[in-house]
Amino acid sequence: ALAMALRLNALIFTGLIFLSVTRIEEFTYGLNKLGLPFRVSFALTLAFRLVPSFILSAQTTIQAQKSRGLDLETGNLVQRIKKFIPLLIPILATSLRNAELLAIALECKGFGIKKKRTSYLDYKFGRNDFLTLLTIFLLYFLLLKIF
Incomplete structure (x- = not known):
């Protein structure tokens, strides 16, 4: 169980590092170069971009309700879940507005125009990129064998 938790933690940590150092435009461009249609690439990058703003909006709403006296920490599990139900309406309203x-x-x-899309980004996959990717995969599989 510990090994599985460490693997999951490593996967999440790697994903967070990737998303924090990669610009949205580069991520979309990379997905397009992998053969995904632009709409699918854009939807994926938009989801990655909107999750943090959704979490921030939820945290803001929870803090506002706590300042009004809402207590979310007391009671059993069912009571605490019921206390979160009134928070859904402002969170959903903010999400719909956004x-x-x-x-x-x-x-x-x-966005919906069917013309051929162009990009100011133009990356070529070179020898150094291949060696870097190979090194990363080898390290990844080595870590999987160790843990």
Whole structure:
């Protein structure tokens, strides 16, 4: 169980490092180069980008309700879950408002137009990239064997 927890922790930590050092444009470009349609690549990168803002919005709402006297720490598990239900409405309202603003922004930028997309990014996969990727995979499999 400990080995599985360490593997899961390593996977999550690696993903967080990747997302923190990779720009959204580069991630979308990379997914496009792997053969994914632009809409799918954009949806994936948008999901990665919106999760932190959703969590921040939820934390803000919870702090606001706690300042009004909502106690989320007392009671058994069922009572604590029931106390979170009133928080869902403001969190969902904020999320819907943000989604509507995003839809308007995408429409203004001509997102749905069927023209061939261009990118200012143009990366070539070279020898150094291959060696770096090979080294990372070898280290990853070595760590999997050890743990």
